[in-house]
Amino acid sequence: MKLLYILLLLSLFSCYEKSRNCSDYKTGKFYSEVTIDGKLYKSKFTRTDTLQIETYDKKVDSAQLRWINDCEVIFKTIRPKNMAERKDVHLKILTTTDSSYTFEYSYVGETKKQKGVAYQIKN
Template identity: 70%
Template sequence: MKYFSSILLFVTLISCYSVERNCTDFQTGSFYSEISIDGKLYKSDFVRTKDLQIEIYNNKIDSSQVRWINDCEVVFKTINPKSMAEQKDIHLKILTTTDSTYTFEYSYVGETTKQKGIATKIK
């Protein structure tokens, strides 16, 4: 009986925990993003509309078509790729949200290596 009570309490506590994901709040707007890869911090600013994302990184402008798979997952396709790497689509998944930020993971479509980052909504 003691074990049953412990298991019941554990299941009850686990079922009460839910990650907040208000992904639709972050589908459009102006954002600032930070990603750490191998200890190096990469920062960028971007504006996202329903169909387009324009990103400024290292004083370079990059534009991508936006295709939402569901409320929390999107695929970006570079409009004018200048290299083989830019020809690969990027899959991004929003993991958690707050009132002004979201934590995400992304990878090239078809690849297993994923990176994580945080984006802050500016407007």
């Protein structure tokens, strides 16, 4: 009988799947928070299907977007100012809620990933 309860509990946990309604976040206005080496970085951005304009630390940056699927996108900086900005960034949405998404990102081809959260700004 104990075995039956254990199997039932295991099946309940294995069926649990985190929500990923990525298409809800392909366009709109957002702000994001990323912690790197213990420091919190915040930015605001507006995203269309093909363009993202981001403001961070009073600087504006624009990137072209190429969606791989509803949950993954490649960012290419439009006017890179240095070698780091010439590298494309791969972003993957991991989970979504009704007003935010958790993501991971890295330079294309690199294994070190950072995580963050983006919140949708409702007008």
